[in-house]
Amino acid sequence: MGLDDKQSTSYQGRQFTVLCQPCECDGDTIEAEAFCETCNEFICSPCLKVHRKLAVSKNHVIKSKDEMPISREKQKDPCTELCSVHHTEIIKFYCEDHNSVGCGDCMVLSHKTCSVKLVSDVSDNYDTCEELVQIKSKTETFLRRIFILPR
Structure with a gap:
């Protein structure tokens, strides 16, 4: 399935498809289904499943497809890594x-x-x-x- 076959989003009259960034790094073009605010990254359903299982990312803030931004924005707070001692606290x-x-x-x-x-x-x-x-x-x-x- 090519990019033209995928569901695209309309923004100010323009059509575009937001791709999964981890998959894109591997050369794949898979449509993003969510956005991780902690990583500031668009992710597809299979990557999201893994993202939610990993200890390091299971507590990240995830936005669904209808809530996710239309583009990557610069993070307001660059502190997103969780503490290795206090696992639910962010290193700040x-x-x-x-x-x-x-x-x-x-x-x-x-x-x-x-x-x-x-x-x-x-x-x-x-x-x-x-x-x-x-x-x-x-x-x-x-x-x-x-x-x-x-x-």
Whole structure:
């Protein structure tokens, strides 16, 4: 079944199909049936079934097809990873003294006297840090070489 055969959604007079992002990474074009707000990712029914079974993602916030956004939006709160100690809490804090992250419970219990900041505040300059800029540049150069050079 091709893209034209799939049910498409209308938005401002345009027709489009939202594809499952994990499947798309594998080269498959499968229509998304849900949206994981925690991962900020569109997913199909088979991927959703797995997503709900995995310990790391079973507590994620899932929107059904009729509730899901029409495109990926930048997450308002970049903190989405669950704490490995307190499994239902989201990691939101960074301890500068120990160079570690944790949930609110972790920080209250183990880092009372430390210099603790919100991950979102610490990560605001992440996109512009010199190391990341260099990594992006090297990656772009690498990708250009892969697609330009014959195999």
